[in-house]
Amino acid sequence: QNRIIPAVEATSTILHIDCASLSKTKESFVSLKARNFYSDYDTALANSDAEVVYISVRNHEHAYLVKKALGYDKHVIVDKPSVTKMEDAEEIVRLADEKNKCISEALVYGYHPQLDLVRSVFKAKNEVPSHITVHFTMPGFSVDNFRYKKEFDGGAIFDLGPYAMSLGSEFFGSEPLSCQGIKNTKNGLEVETSFNILLQYPGGHTLIGYFGFETEYMNAVSVFSKEMLVNFERIFTIPPNFSNEINIRYKNIYRAEKVRQADIFKEYLIDVIEGIKNNDFQKFKLRFLKNAALLTLLRNNLK
Secondary structure, eight states: OOSHHHHHHTOTTOOOEEEEOSSSOGGGOOOTTEEEEESSHHHHHHHOOOSEEEEOSOGGGHHHHHHHHHHTTOEEEEESSSOSSHHHHHHHHHHHHHHTOOEEEEOOGGGSHHHHHHHHHHHHTTOOOOEEEEEEEOOOOOTTOGGGOGGGTOSHHHHHHHHHHHHHHHHHSSOOSEEEEEEEOOTTOSSOOEEEEEEEOGGGOEEEEEEESSSSOEEEEEEEOSSEEEEEEOOSSOOTTOOOEEEEEETTEEEEEEOOOOOHHHHHHHHHHHHHHTTOOHHHHHHHHHHHHHHHHHHHHBO
């Protein structure tokens, strides 16, 4: 209701929204594009003529519902983490190929113009980003939140790992060669509540990060090279009406630049719908597989 429906409303190529929810009521489904409401997923998939399904449920339900939606010949968008097992990712891509349908993970922060601006700042000075430090932390949730439940594939790795493992490629243009780190569990919970990582990339590039549910909110990145440092906040979850500012230091001279506002979910949806219209969605499939593999790498290498 807060981010997806407004983005859909602003995307002119999406005409109507049907909604299926087990926990909400028809009255809570509010949109100018609202059409049908269903109280269970099977009925919705069997009866809705929507061409694209957006899946936003608890982590452990993603793979099952993605496969079911593909079985009904729908294009599918799914919240991060798209899946929690690599074998599910491979099976889903196989099904999508058989059906000639788009499958995409809604990891959308890369659609904000602030990333292009940071890259252009380095390029203008013939500098190449070599190291990244990142912190994405928050105070935590109520004790009954699904992110604290192992049976729902909760924990900081599944919730925040997609950000941690995808960021390096935004600035280095490559995938990590190695992953090291530790995970931490607080308050006797059954899942990890934070993790620290060190990722090594080709050319000696590195990413160091802390992610978790244990501290005051922080959502900040530093990207630097031999003679340049760029700091900015709100990289992962920036609101559509927020004009961000990036802080640049080059040869010890400081300046700041404003970034225009952008709705990253809208920009993402426009890209996906355009790909579907043109029957050109290979990049979304490859990204889906890559992100699943990177999340597996993270899970296998944290102690």
